Amino acid sequence: MKTLGWIIQDHKCRLEAQQEFNFLRWRINSKEMNMKITQDRQQSLIQQLQILLIKIRKQQTIRIRQIASIRGKLIFLKPSIPKASFHIMIMNQIIKQFVNNNNWKIEIICPKTIIPELQWWITTINLNIPINIKPFHHQAQLTSDASKDGWGGTFQIIGQKEIKIADKWRNKESNNSSNFREISAIYLSLLQMLPQIKRYQIQDILVQTDNQVASYNINRRRANWTLAEIVERIIDLTVKENLRLRVIHLPGVLNHTADSLSRLSRSGDYGIKKEILQQVLKEWNIKIEIDAFANRKNRKTRRFYTVNKDKWAEARDGLSQNWTNKVILVHPPIPLIPKSLAKIKEENTTAIVIVPIWEGQYWWPMLQELKIKAKVLGKSQEVLEMGAKMKKRGLMLPPGEMGIFLITKMQKENNYSENL
Template identity: 35%
Template sequence: MRIEFLGWSIDSNLDQLSMTITRQMKMKQMLGRWRRIAVNQRIVKVRFLASFIGSLNFLRLQFKRGGIHLRKLNKIKSKAVLQKGWNAVVFLNRQVLQEIFWWQSIITRNRPVQATIVQPQAILATDASQTHWGATLKLFNPAQEVWFWGKWSLNWHLQSSNQRETAAILCALRRSGTFLKERQVKSLKIETDNTSAAYNINRGSAAIALAKLVDRILEIAENSNLQLHAFHIPGVTNKIPDSLSRLATSGDYSLHQEVFEEAIRVLRTRPSIDMFANRQNRKLK
């Protein structure tokens, strides 16, 4: 059964939501007009620009990444309103064309999304340190827990804890993709001890320093038909991911002396030298 309401088409049999054909055509025409305005660098009223942004914001129910691709338009509008008020006019430059083209592409595809909110079928907990990231993926039915960790390469330019924590979610989501696909997980709960990362993922928008990372996270979820529900948790309860993210920064590791002696006794051998030992973790005299 298909229902059309307020410009939305809801398929109850497939549990999918998308724009109606009428709304899709209307939005494509609107974007075409604003594309010409930007190309010709015309002056428009701030109220008209705000109305255009509002029409696109309405579509974020279907397009979760929409907020990230309204940053430049929102910046122009907000600056004009702050300086001159709502009755002012504003110069629309060509920098906004990238956002307009993105919206044209996504609206043309009109890819349906799940209409109902699904209870999380797995939990991904993440944490990050200066040099590494760590994560645990808890799957249900049957229960399984998978641990991930990795090191920040030189390609990562992460200058703040917010960037590191958001990047950790991105890396963990990429690494867990195979497991989520095998279990056909449609809803994932993300646990992080960083409030900014959780907030940005849920609202589908972020400041410029985090925008690309959040956009990639939401893009992975979109391509996998995966609902994301991000939650902030206290750092003291995020023990395993925190430990994984600090594995390589905690110094040299070694077996307890008793465990080592029991192992060589079972193996019936007596090593004479440990080539990888130092003065702190050596077991042989």
């Protein structure tokens, strides 16, 4: 090439193919598909940080330009240090406080509040953990939403059934801003799905949220003071579990399932329409004796147990009652489905069970094991009746279709299902 007139800078070129090489002061490993800081940059930065640290401890004057210069070098490390933005916040505050009219030559005595931040950087740069640079190909998809009442979401590993997750806020969490709640919903959904993520060795997860602030902050791994704590928790989790997230905005009108789960009624203030239940009971030739989860307005039998206090109820807390030798109607609030199925199995009772058809839930295999008969009833909004409290609070019915199942003490020789 030189003979053709090209000027070649030999010290800047790699004339032989290599799987590990330095580029723009990054050490890139194309075999393992990762990169880290080069050794010379690592040593140089640690030395500069230590000098700055000594001056601050001795309360010596420092040019603001020097602090800004170090900050710029640390920001450049963001591709390999996911939490970089959260550990220059005090530095940013100091620069903003003392720089007036672009006077970068000003000298200051730097506050000691910056010391923990600088120590974190020295430790992190010294570790120099390689960062994954493989192309992102999501193996699972998480969709989440949050409301004043709670949070909810769906999680689906490619090629498997969708799992629905939901819970209510603890203590004063509902008082947080809507942006904080939306980001918290993503964090809590990831935490709850962690066993599945580990089991199937998931690394890349596509996250969908209808909150643009959440998607923007998590993707750029940076947030203002009010959201920094919860965003940093997500980054901590991804680093610890070797996960990569890509968060995209999903318009609210398309986020119906997660929205319903976040507003889910957990007290059971809804019930199956009486005429639909009676039709199935007539087909199966069975008569129920007691309703295990009801109130005086939605009970389907004269005798009933209640979740909340009710003078008309035979007893409170159906799960603590004896179900043996009774034909029980079991339409539990969503959080009580696993305990209800376990109680039916333990007491070997006869029960009519009404639950959402959520095939990805961990309790679904137990239900399939216990059932004698099954039938799809239809979409929840078509077969369930909402209670007055639900409507007043803006709560939602379980999303998807509802199913009705017969579980008896008989041997499952004639086990069959209709439309399920």
